[in-house]
Amino acid sequence: MSSIAERTYGATNTSTAISVFVMLVTLAALVWTGMPLLIVLLVGLAASAFIVGRTRALTLADGRLSVLHSLPHFHGWYMALMVLLPAFLLWVVLSVAQGPVVHGIIMGDLDDRLQTEQVIWPGTTLSPQAKDFYYQEVVRSAEDADLVTESVVQLSILGTDVDRGRLIRQIRDDGDRYGRLMFLGDTLRFLAPLVLAMLAFTWSVRRIAANFRARNQVERWVVWALIAAATISILTTIGIVFSVLFETLRFFGKVPPMEFLFGLHWSPQTALRADQIAAEGAFGAVPLFVGTLLISTIAMLVAGPIGLFSAIYLSEFASPRFRSWAKPIMEVLAGVPTVVYGFFAALTVAPFVRDVGQAIGLDVASESALAAGMVMGIMIIPFVSSLSDDAINAVPKSLRDAALGLGATRAETVTQILLPAALPGVIAGFLLAVSRAIGETMIVVMAAGLAANLTVNPLEAVTTVTVQIVTLLTGDQEFDTAKTLSAFALGFVLFVTTLLLNVIALYVMQKYREKYD
Amino acid sequence: MSEAVRAEAPTASRPAIAEVRESKMRTRHVDLWYGAKQALFDVDLDINANEVTALIGPSGCGKSTYLRCLNRMNDTIDICRTEGDIRLDGEDIYDRSVDVVELRARVGMVFQKPNPFPKSIYDNVAYGPRIHGLVGTKAELDALVEESLTRAALWGEVKDRLADPGNGLSGGQQQRLCIARAIAVGPEVILMDEPCSALDPIATAHIEELIDDLKREFTIVIVTHSMQQAARVSQRTAFFHLGKLIEVGETDDIFTSPQQQMTQDYITGRFG
Ligand SMILES: Nc1ncnc2c1ncn2[C@@H]1O[C@H](COP(=O)(O)OP(=O)(O)O)[C@@H](O)[C@H]1O
Numbered sequence: 001m002s003s004i005a006e007r008t009y010g011a012t013n014t015s016t017a018i019s020v021f022v023m024l025v026t027l028a029a030l031v032w033t034g035m036p037l038l039i040v041l042l043v044g045l046a047a048s049a050f051i052v053g054r055t056r057a058l059t060l061a062d063g064r065l066s067v068l069h070s071l072p073h074f075h076g077w078y079m080a081l082m083v084l085l086p087a088f089l090l091w092v093v094l095s096v097a098q099g100p101v102v103h104g105i106i107m108g109d110l111d112d113r114l115q116t117e118q119v120i121w122p123g124t125t126l127s128p129q130a131k132d133f134y135y136q137e138v139v140r141s142a143e144d145a146d147l148v149t150e151s152v153v154q155l156s157i158l159g160t161d162v163d164r165g166r167l168i169r170q171i172r173d174d175g176d177r178y179g180r181l182m183f184l185g186d187t188l189r190f191l192a193p194l195v196l197a198m199l200a201f202t203w204s205v206r207r208i209a210a211n212f213r214a215r216n217q218v219e220r221w222v223v224w225a226l227i228a229a230a231t232i233s234i235l236t237t238i239g240i241v242f243s244v245l246f247e248t249l250r251f252f253g254k255v256p257p258m259e260f261l262f263g264l265h266w267s268p269q270t271a272l273r274a275d276q277i278a279a280e281g282a283f284g285a286v287p288l289f290v291g292t293l294l295i296s297t298i299a300m301l302v303a304g305p306i307g308l309f310s311a312i313y314l315s316e317f318a319s320p321r322f323r324s325w326a327k328p329i330m331e332v333l334a335g336v337p338t339v340v341y342g343f344f345a346a347l348t349v350a351p352f353v354r355d356v357g358q359a360i361g362l363d364v365a366s367e368s369a370l371a372a373g374m375v376m377g378i379m380i381i382p383f384v385s386s387l388s389d390d391a392i393n394a395v396p397k398s399l400r401d402a403a404l405g406l407g408a409t410r411a412e413t414v415t416q417i418l419l420p421a422a423l424p425g426v427i428a429g430f431l432l433a434v435s436r437a438i439g440e441t442m443i444v445v446m447a448a449g450l451a452a453n454l455t456v457n458p459l460e461a462v463t464t465v466t467v468q469i470v471t472l473l474t475g476d477q478e479f480d481t482a483k484t485l486s487a488f489a490l491g492f493v494l495f496v497t498t499l500l501l502n503v504i505a506l507y508v509m510q511k512y513r514e515k516y517d
Numbered sequence: 518m519s520e521a522v523r524a525e526a527p528t529a530s531r532p533a534i535a536e537v538r539e540s541k542m543r544t545r546h547v548d549l550w551y552g553a554k555q556a557l558f559d560v561d562l563d564i565n566a567n568e569v570t571a572l573i574g575p576s577g578c579g580k581s582t583y584l585r586c587l588n589r590m591n592d593t594i595d596i597c598r599t600e601g602d603i604r605l606d607g608e609d610i611y612d613r614s615v616d617v618v619e620l621r622a623r624v625g626m627v628f629q630k631p632n633p634f635p636k637s638i639y640d641n642v643a644y645g646p647r648i649h650g651l652v653g654t655k656a657e658l659d660a661l662v663e664e665s666l667t668r669a670a671l672w673g674e675v676k677d678r679l680a681d682p683g684n685g686l687s688g689g690q691q692q693r694l695c696i697a698r699a700i701a702v703g704p705e706v707i708l709m710d711e712p713c714s715a716l717d718p719i720a721t722a723h724i725e726e727l728i729d730d731l732k733r734e735f736t737i738v739i740v741t742h743s744m745q746q747a748a749r750v751s752q753r754t755a756f757f758h759l760g761k762l763i764e765v766g767e768t769d770d771i772f773t774s775p776q777q778q779m780t781q782d783y784i785t786g787r788f789g
């Protein structure tokens with residue numbers, strides 16, 4: 001026992017040396033990749049803190065680790081986290097605050113100052129747009145005072161009677177002030193975290209003691225880190241929802257929701273010139289919904305049976321060896337980039353469908369819902385098969401034995417006992433596959449066409465919600481027209497639909513889990 | 518009718534030991550492997566008709582494995598290989614001409630843990646008759662379900678809620694439902710693998726009474742880890758150890774004067 005402890009203690013110096021070496025190499029690498037100096041310094045401090053904490057704890061233990069409440073590396077981690085995290089947080093806060101604070105200082109009393117400096121008449125103020133422009137000019141002037149020319153100022157602060165010469169001088173003054181404030185901010189942003197990190201270093205190193213609960217402290221930090229990660233993803237989702245919702249509402253300000261949701265005609269034209277008011281376009285999204293539905297239905301008609309049957313085969317009939325390589329291969333289908341499916345659909349399947357159609361005397365468009373739907377069906381097979389397979393496997397073995405023991409054949413066991421018992425899981429798989437199909441874009445862009453035909457004939461070209469979003473937003477767009485905003489409305493509908501499908505799928509799976517508990 | 522039968526004292530109704538009985542099932546030289554591991558060694562055992570045969574022995578000795586040979590449930594395990602001669606009414610059940618589905622209808626099974634289907638009580642019992650096409654009309658099926666539930670001593674408790682899910686019953690009721698489900702197919706032999714191990718003592722007593730009744734019509738093989746249960750319900754007892762059949766005989770003889778030292782040690786609790 002004691003010999004082990006001695007060896008541990010004897011190893012301290014070597015391991016510290018190794019740590020220092022690793023740290024120096026890491027820092028060098030950070031500098032070499034062009035990391036900001038602050039980050040390099042903070043990481044360096046944190047690493048030294050780790051080494052100091054660990055070494056101190058080892059020294060305190062004096063060869064007998066059992067006297068420590070926490071193992072030495074927890075002391076090291078504790079110090080490293082104490083050094084790094086608060087400093088980093090401070091840096092984030094300062095970075096976020098810097099811009100708004102400087103803006104507030106310069107613009108806060110702008111009207112008063114302009115009046116006292118006799119740039120504008122007493123009693124008058126700048127319009128909000130003029131203020132925004134003023135600030136832009138201040139920022140430009142901070143970079144290079146010569147950039148602020150009379151003509152620019154004259155053009156922009158339209159509507160307010162200004163003394164141009166004084167205005168330019170004022171802008172240049174404020175530009176100087178802006179530069180100084182930003183420099184101050186940058187310096188603060190650099191120094192404050194460093195100082196905080198050093199304070200944390202000296203403070204935390206004093207807390208290292210044999211009975212100090214470093215392990216629990218580290219645990220607390222870890223929990224906070226996990227919470228932060230979860231919060232970020234949740235907030236991002238919420239943020240996306242709200243921004244889309246906001247734009248959608250703006251769209252509904254231009255086009256009534258009823259017209260959008262129930263209108264039968266879709267041709268989002270934008271006026272080429274301002275006076276072309278007539279060409280506002282039609283925003284009836286029903287053809288898109290129908291097209292989406294049509295293609296998803298075709299996809300499910302392909303993926304449903306194939307997915308379900310392969311799940312049944314894999315889970316009940318296939319040998320374990322076959323299953324062990326067949327299942328991963330099927331799951332690869334979902335991982336193939338959709339653009340690959342897209343050109344497979346456009347270049348192979350669509351012409352094939354058209355040729356077959358012509359051979360039997362049908363009129364098939366060269367871009368057809370059928371081709372896109374079939375290929376999409378192939379893509380989503382794994383959603384159905386994998387989840388169904390899981391669901392069937394989750395049915396307790398005892399039920400399988402019960403049916404077989406009663407003299408049911410394997411097929412009877414699967415169809416009459418296992419599938420009904422696994423049905424919720426199977427349904428959940430179907431719903432997830434549908435929501436994947438509805439959201440799929442690339443295959444449809446490439447193989448189904450852009451024409452917003454209102455048809456349920458799978459041999460014609462149709463378009464889907466996702467395809468229209470792509471066409472509405474690619475290329476240079478003005479962000480205020482009904483045309484661009486309609487993309488957000490479509491996106492919102494898509495989002496709500498897939499969200500609902502996912503919620504239903506989750507709910508169904510939840511219920512199903514309770515059943516065998 | 519079930520109430521009347523249950524009211525009789527179970528032990529009083531045992532047939533006289535001296536009766537001559539033909540064996541319903543005969544196994545000779547049964548060897549069984551799970552992959553490379555042999556789990557049964559040369560088992561010779563006769564199962565007499567209208568008797569309860571108990572299989573006892575320490576855990577892992579192959580009782581369940583042997584039981585599952587009798588209706589070829591081991592076929593469902595890929596790595597399992599069986600050799601030897603197993604006969605039901607003189608007919609080799611491992612013969613290639615034998616339809617395993619039909620065999621399992623003749624040799625029913627009740628499992629350790631109650632495993633009703635996630636269906637209604639009625640559908641649980643009706644499942645076997647339906648897949649085997651035993652009845653023609655709904656009325657006949659109704660009658661068969663009632664009869665099976667009655668014989669499983671469950672009818673009185675469930676007759677008003679046949680449409681309720683089978684999983685909603687208590688553990689003991691679920692096990693009786695499983696027995697009713699097995700009976701409904703009209704088997705000749707019923708195999709029970711520790712049918713009471715998941716039940717409380719009162720439910721266990723119910724099932725034991727039921728087993729005693731059922732042996733009038735069926736041949737029963739029961740695996741049990743409880744020697745008291747073997748003594749209470751069985752007429753013959755077979756003692757297994759490490760995949761070998763050590764001793765078999767009248768239950769009373771096995772428990773009072775075992776021929777083998779190992780049996781003696783086991784029933785006196787010296788190992789197992
Ligand atoms: N499915 C199986 N696969 C491999 N080995 C098994 C399997 N079932 C049982 N065995 C093995 O066979 C032996 C007998 O098991 P079992 O018949 O279940 O014993 P018992 O029912 O008497 O407790 C045990 O060693 C067990 O590990």
Ligand SMILES: [Mg+2]
Binds near residue numbers: 580581582
């Ligand atoms: Mg067992």
